[in-house]
Amino acid sequence: MTDYTTADTRYIIPGLRGLYAALSPLTVLYMRLIAGIAFMAHGWPKINAPMDAVGMVEGLGFQPGWFWAPLLAATEFFGGLLLAVGLLTRPAALATSIVLCVTTYFHWVAQAQGYAGAEKSLLWLAITLYFVAHGGGRFSADRAIGRQF
Template sequence: MSDYNTTHTPYVIPKLQGLYATLAPLTVLYMRVIAGAAFMVHGWPKILDPMARIGMVEGLGFHPGWFWAPLLAATEFFGGLMLVLGLLTRPAAFACSIVLCVTTWFHWVVQAEGFGGAETSLLWLSITLYFVAHGGGRFSVDRAIGRQF
């Protein structure tokens, strides 16, 4: 896992190096927790009634809905929880990234909203893809147990 080390690049104001080194892992923690919490908020109603979204997922072309609707609920809620904790961060972020690819396609193509409609999904996708590539960071369960996927 990366320490988000800032010591290899010369700074215009060298005294800021320590500040940046301190802030870097905290901002990664903040980004991971907010992203995970957002997924949990979106997944919570789906977890309460996973079969309620069968029509929605089938309307997007995912058949059979009885399979995909609970999978969507679990991915959003439990994937979000795993991101919050930084546990199995890469697979959780990858699963969330797939959901965001679908929402991007839905807004851009199906709803014909273009970039403006897909913009939020694209921004969230950039965050989840960051965690696919970098892992959970210094303040994660993955780091605490000394294992990452």
């Protein structure tokens, strides 16, 4: 798990070193919470009615839909929950990243919306990939238990 420190950085205004050091873990926590909650919000309707998404996932080429639709629901909701808590952060972030790769393809290619249609998915993908690479940060359950994936 990477905790970014300001010890090895030469700042134009050195007095800001302490502020940046204090804000760094809080911004990682904020980003992880917002990403996790957003995934949970998107996954909640699918968890309540996972078979309602069968047609959508089959339309994307994922056959059989009865298998992929509940998997999508679980990935969005429970992956978001794990991300928000910071437990098994890297696998949760990887799973949600895969979903975001599919949504990027769907908007950019399948719906021919190009970058403009895929922009939100690409931004969320950047966030989830950050957590794949760096883990949950200082204020995560992974850190609290002293273990990470």
